[in-house]
Amino acid sequence: MAGGGEQYEASASALGYLFQFAKALHTCIEQWMNAGMDWSVAVEAADDIEKHTGSVTDLLQLKQRAEGVRLTDTSEDLWKTLRIWAEAAKAGRIDLAETNLLLLTTADLPEGSAGFCLQPQDSQHRNEDQALELLRAARKASKVSKGALLSCFAAFDRLDADDTPLQRTLISRIQVLGGTPDITDVRKSMLGIAAFAVGHEAAKAFLARLEGWFYDRVIEQMRTPGGSPVTGTEFDQVLTDLQHQFRYDNLPIDRDITGMAPDVSEAADKTFVRQLGLIGVGSERIGYAVRDYIRAFTQRSRWSDENLLRAGEIGEYERKLVEEWRSRFAEMAEDLGPEATEQEKKREAKLIYRWVDREARFQIRAGCDEVFVAKGSYHMLADELRVGWHPDFSARLMALLEPAGAR
Known part of the structure; x- marks a missing residue:
């Protein structure tokens, strides 16, 4: 039988995956409402969530943490995310000129921290130069000699190891959103949209069917090498059909x-x-x-x-x-x-x-x-x-x- 600590870790990990699925579906709904049909969303492809809108790619890293947790300059959440993006950029797997890198965390961003300085482009607090200085200082001051964090530092160092330094370019593409809605809030938001679509009484049933379809669809995408993402056209067809089933003169028939x-x-x-x-x-x-x-x-x-x-x-x-x-x-x-x-x-x-x-x-x-x-x-x-x-x-x-x- 797993100990209390192991059980907690397993629960947190499972909740993280559920959060990832819920946020991916929420992203699809937002895209459907605001971005027309020319978009796609994939889970666990190039990142936790990979979103394409036209020629622009958004890579999203999601971190759900307990209330009161802060994203400091030495936070593993921050540096593990930087490692993923640094290695992808160095290997040429992502085109930084066409890619937005978003870290969405439920943790707080301490004022003056690197994460605080990397808030979205329209934030008055955004300061890419200061963020880079803070990260370099945190890396230099760290006493870590082994383990995951050291590997993260090394990946960040390698960005500037040759004649084409990439640290500053990478930082310019990163946006950190702290205090983002957790899985409970994300589902509440989707339930509100469902209520708008089919009425309050049918909202839970409508959302349950949409979630069921989406989770099956994502599992199919993840199990197939190079699996196809959910596209705007596909999502529109599914959502339209589901809305039809919940009309006043109809009832849903479940697969x-x-x-x-x-x-x-x-x-x-x-x-x-x-x-x-x-x-x-x-x-x-x-x-x-x-x-x-x-x-x-x-x-x-x-x-x-x-x-x-x-x-x-x-x-x-x-x-x-x-x-x-x-x-x-x-x-x-x-x-x-x-x-x-x-x-x-x-x-x-x-x-x-x-x-x-x-x-x-x-x-x-x-x-x-x-x-x-x-x-x-x-x-x-x-x-x-x-x-x-x-x-x-x-x-x-x-x-x-x-x-x-x-x-």
């Missing part, structure tokens, strides 16, 4: 639910499966019915949990389904008459079920046209014996389901 392929054997004792068995529906079609039931049940439960349904909406939807079924069921019973054989009953019952399977496409909302919602909802009703296919379904199944001691 993890549409991909469900449940084990049919686990539903063998369900009443709606017994209903299909009464009329001789084959095992393959029963499998499809189980799939539609599970998907509809799960999606409806999620809508309910996320408060996306209006008061009484499911009850009204089921009333319509039952009434549409009732008129057809009554017509079937009337056509069969009291003398119908079992074979005739099954034949006509299969026609009722075929109607549900092929034609019954009643939408819970006008824009929500996913087929499994209606079909699965009918199976949910069949599971409660509120609808059925065999003319005698109620009596037969009630007898079948009645406890043996009660007969």
Whole structure:
């Protein structure tokens, strides 16, 4: 079992990655709102976050630290960041003329420190010459003789080790933003934007789906060598589609639910499966019915949990389904008459079920046209014996389901 210190380090590291993902998504949203379509964002590519807007590249280093932490001239956060950028510049992996280097930290910037002097270009406190002097002085005064910090110093030294010194050029491209919003504040900001897009009641559900898509997309990018970044066009398409799903006349259909392929054997004792068995529906079609039931049940439960349904909406939807079924069921019973054989009953019952399977496409909302919602909802009703296919379904199944001691 990990000790307290190790557990804290692991938690901090995990929170750092979550902060990185959240900030990258927030960056995409900001770009989408302000920069048109000509942009892209990648995670863990050339830096924590790599952003391209037109011909300009922004490389972002993120540091989330506890409240009260200060970014001093000998801070490891500062020097490790400088090492990353110094090595990339020295190797020619970044073009400093076209690249902005941003250190975003939740730590405070002490007045007069190098970080304080490297605040954004429009800051009255920015003083690149003083920042460089402070960094050189901190490096010279350091008593470090080994370890990570020494490697950082060495990388910074190498920038000026030949005839084309780069320290001053590198410093001119760096911007340090202290006291930046942490992961909690970033998510609050995104939630506010989501509320503006789809309303306060649906904001959390909307953001959860956007985050889910984005995290999957970033994992795909990171797992593929040279993986493609999220582009402005792609993000616009995803966001527009998601907004469409959250319109007043629609409800979201989730990919993890549409991909469900449940084990049919686990539903063998369900009443709606017994209903299909009464009329001789084959095992393959029963499998499809189980799939539609599970998907509809799960999606409806999620809508309910996320408060996306209006008061009484499911009850009204089921009333319509039952009434549409009732008129057809009554017509079937009337056509069969009291003398119908079992074979005739099954034949006509299969026609009722075929109607549900092929034609019954009643939408819970006008824009929500996913087929499994209606079909699965009918199976949910069949599971409660509120609808059925065999003319005698109620009596037969009630007898079948009645406890043996009660007969």
